[in-house]
Amino acid sequence: MRSMLKLPLLAVVAVGVAGLQTSVSSPVRAAEGGAVQEGWSPTEPYPTQEVYYPGTEALGEEEIRIIACGSGMPMPRSKQAAACFLIELGNGEKLIFDLGTGSFTTLYALGIPLDYMTKIFISHQHADHMGDLPTMWIYGMQNGRSKPLEIWGPGGGGMPDGWGMKAATDGILKFYNWMLETSKGALDTRSLAMNVTEFDWSKVNNVIYDQDGVVIRTIPAIHLEGSVSFILEWKGMKIAFSGDTLANRWWTEYAKHADLAIHEAFLPNRSFVTRYKFQPGEAIYVSTLVHTTAAVFGKVMALTEPRRAVAYHFQNDPDTLPEVVTDVRKSYDGPVDFAVDGMVWNITKDEIRTRVAMLNSQPFPPASVTERQQAPPGGEVYETPDWVLQGYEWETLPLMDQIHDEFNEEFDTDFQFPLRPAE
Numbered sequence: 572m573r574s575m576l577k578l579p580l581l582a583v584v585a586v587g588v589a590g591l592q593t594s595v596s597s598p599v600r601a602a603e604g605g606a607v608q609e610g611w612s613p614t615e616p617y618p619t620q621e622v623y624y625p626g627t628e629a630l631g632e633e634e635i636r637i638i639a640c641g642s643g644m645p646m647p648r649s650k651q652a653a654a655c656f657l658i659e660l661g662n663g664e665k666l667i668f669d670l671g672t673g674s675f676t677t678l679y680a681l682g683i684p685l686d687y688m689t690k691i692f693i694s695h696q697h698a699d700h701m702g703d704l705p706t707m708w709i710y711g712m713q714n715g716r717s718k719p720l721e722i723w724g725p726g727g728g729g730m731p732d733g734w735g736m737k738a739a740t741d742g743i744l745k746f747y748n749w750m751l752e753t754s755k756g757a758l759d760t761r762s763l764a765m766n767v768t769e770f771d772w773s774k775v776n777n778v779i780y781d782q783d784g785v786v787i788r789t790i791p792a793i794h795l796e797g798s799v800s801f802i803l804e805w806k807g808m809k810i811a812f813s814g815d816t817l818a819n820r821w822w823t824e825y826a827k828h829a830d831l832a833i834h835e836a837f838l839p840n841r842s843f844v845t846r847y848k849f850q851p852g853e854a855i856y857v858s859t860l861v862h863t864t865a866a867v868f869g870k871v872m873a874l875t876e877p878r879r880a881v882a883y884h885f886q887n888d889p890d891t892l893p894e895v896v897t898d899v900r901k902s903y904d905g906p907v908d909f910a911v912d913g914m915v916w917n918i919t920k921d922e923i924r925t926r927v928a929m930l931n932s933q934p935f936p937p938a939s940v941t942e943r944q945q946a947p948p949g950g951e952v953y954e955t956p957d958w959v960l961q962g963y964e965w966e967t968l969p970l971m972d973q974i975h976d977e978f979n980e981e982f983d984t985d986f987q988f989p990l991r992p993a994e
């Protein structure tokens with residue numbers, strides 16, 4: 572993988588830019604030529620490897636950090652979830668572009684307080700672009716999030732009623748009705764609202780978000796209907812994210828010269844017969860009328876001329892990557908990264924640095940930035956029916972009383988186990 576990344580001169584130009592502008596905590600990099608810095612001690616943090624350790628680097632005031640939290644195909648695999656890119660800005664904003672199946676696990680592994688990750692932009696409603704929205708939403712209450720999710724997604728534009736983002740989130744509420752009702756009063760449920768903004772997906776260069784100098788526009792994507800690509804601009808830098816689309820002229824016009832242009836790049840067409848076991852008719856439909864294969868991605872990037880291109884939405888394996896690279900290089904010779912989950916880009920006007928994060932495979936809930944409330948004041952409290960509780964095995968009652976005594980001792984509380992046999 573590393574040999575495929577184009578990282579020319581990074582070690583030479585990195586010191587003094589990127590995360591180091593305002594950061595005292597960023598790991599020091601090796602001096603030019605790879606020599607250990609003078610005065611470096613074996614008891615100090617090492618000069619950084621080409622690895623990003625989440626939560627250890629401050630972000631510069633004019634720096635963007637993007638983390639691929641899902642770079643693969645619809646069916647999540649342990650090494651690659653479906654589409655999701657976290658965009659962190661030096662003004663403190665954190666924005667999520669797509670939240671595909673399996674991607675919340677990677678977002679969660681970063682250890683970022685969930686109250687900082689509430690703004691979610693959905694390019695279209697395929698499961699590989701929003702399949703983890705229900706998961707991220709419902710598990711806020713157990714993982715320190717007290718704020719509602721803010722969701723931007725497509726609607727209108729001539730689509731039939733019931734096809735927009737609002738209908739989808741209403742459906743999530745219905746899907747989890749039992750879980751919502753039975754959670755009342757037991758946990759901090761303030762996170763369970765979803766504030767949805769539907770935008771007209773058919774508009775070209777349509778501003779859907781404009782806050783604190785951050786502007787996000789959409790252009791239509793050619794991917795069935797109701798699909799868009801996002802273009803984010805901040806501090807004179809531009810990030811373009813295709814979602815799913817055929818090569819299209821809106822993209823090549825409005826994503827032109829993006830600092831980072833993230834675009835789908837499927838495996839070669841024949842792979843849909845040989846690897847996915849599709850019928851040839853299914854294979855050619857999916858890979859030429861709904862999606863962009865690597866060969867076409869190369870041409871799109873030759874037209875887009877980004878500072879750096881990112882190819883995503885394929886199984887990035889030792890035996891697939893060479894085919895993808897070969898196809899891309901038929902028409903594009905500029906800088907390009909072939910995304911894996913955890914790939915990180917630090918972007919400033921001076922430099923774009925690509926690394927891969929060390930993801931924590933066994934995280935606990937990130938720290939909460941808001942004090943938890945077991946039950947919002949005045950809220951309803953759910954109670955399990957008495958006859959179910961009377962099925963309790965009373966032989967364990969002394970043990971449960973002992974557990975309460977120990978807990979009360981440790982936390983200076985006064986809880987009693989409430990269940991007793993009926994008279």
Ligand SMILES: [Zn+2]
Nearest residue numbers: 695697794815
């Ligand atoms: Zn799609």
Ligand SMILES: [Zn+2]
Nearest residue numbers: 697699700815
């Ligand atoms: Zn997709």
